[in-house]
Amino acid sequence: MNAPVSLIDALAAETAAVHQFIDLLQDEGLALAGRSSLAEMQSLTQRKHDAADALLALGEARDAALQHAGYVAGHPGGDAAAAQDTDVFTAWAELQSAATMAKALNERNGDMIHTHLRGAQAAQRAIRAVTGSDLYGADGRHPGGARR
Secondary structure, three states, rough: OOOOOHHHHHHHHHHHHHHHHHHHHHHHHHHHHHHOOOHHHHHHHHHHHHHHHHHHHHHHHHHHHHHHOOOOHHHHHHHHHHHHOHHHHHHHHHHHHHHHHHHHHHHHHHHHHHHHHHHHHHHHHHHHHHHOOOOOOOOOOOOOOOOO
């Protein structure tokens, strides 16, 4: 059985987008490790959000292609199609491999974010212990006005 070109194309497009997402995750990891500026982190976060939206749309296109080819949507359909066609098997395996890598990088970045957060919270607790209150308010100023 030959898979419809649209299924192969959908898998290839999704795999390419996952690789672009991996590049963003690697950039994010470097930015987190280097404690990049807030502006850079906001830019990366927006680009990552946009890429995730694109991946969602590509996943829906893949599911539609699977259904058009007579398979169910999602992983069960991908597995079933891969079992029937060597080209689909290769494309499906490449997508799964890329998705596994993206998941691992995303989890690593999440761990780094939580580590930074715990450090900031510990610093805040230390300031409170010494001063008896927050040294700075949410607006970056001392809650009681200017101190000299």
